[in-house]
Amino acid sequence: AQTVTQSQPEMSVQEAETVTLSCTYDTSESDYYLFWYKQPPSRQMILVIRQEAYKQQNATENRFSVNFQKAAKSFSLKISDSQLGDAAMYFCAYRSQGAQKLVFGQGTRLTINP
């Protein structure tokens, strides 16, 4: 069974600085998808970024980018120019190609210091 591990329960960063959230996963499959979701205090889970495993190029969405290392089974999220609105729980998630369910990591709570 696939597992996802987020080893940082909490992180903090100064406003306008850059922070990287770590995620590792375990799978024997070659085709899959990886996601980062954000859950602010309002509780709605919001998709931040997704990566298809067959794509070598790292996904980017504005200030959010990933460092996808397939051989190392690592999928970190970099947030540049951190803003107060980035404060949230961040979840890394995995989905097998053709499967329906997501496997989530434990989550990292990100605090932005003004």
Added chain:
Amino acid sequence: DVKVTQSSRYLVKRTGEKVFLECVQDMDHENMFWYRQDPGLGLRLIYFSYDVKMKEKGDIPEGYSVSREKKERFSLILESASTNQTSMYLCASRDIRNQPQHFGDGTRLSIL
């Protein structure tokens, strides 16, 4: 925009009660999911449904059942609520075209 609506934001019930959590999506999605969220454990899948009246167990189905009589609605049922079912419950939906899941706002359920 996809809208996934959970009927209650907060719910308090007593041990032994039968509890219904309702979820409705407005995008004609085939797949719907129920997750439980606990601190330090992330989200864990309870059940999912890939069509009307079709369901499949997730990772932690014990103590729960589900119902999907209409495509837009997916209900989670706690047959006899217990205190260890106090948690945040999140519903999600997704269509079959490899799109990501869309989540509701969650129901924080307390069993006293």
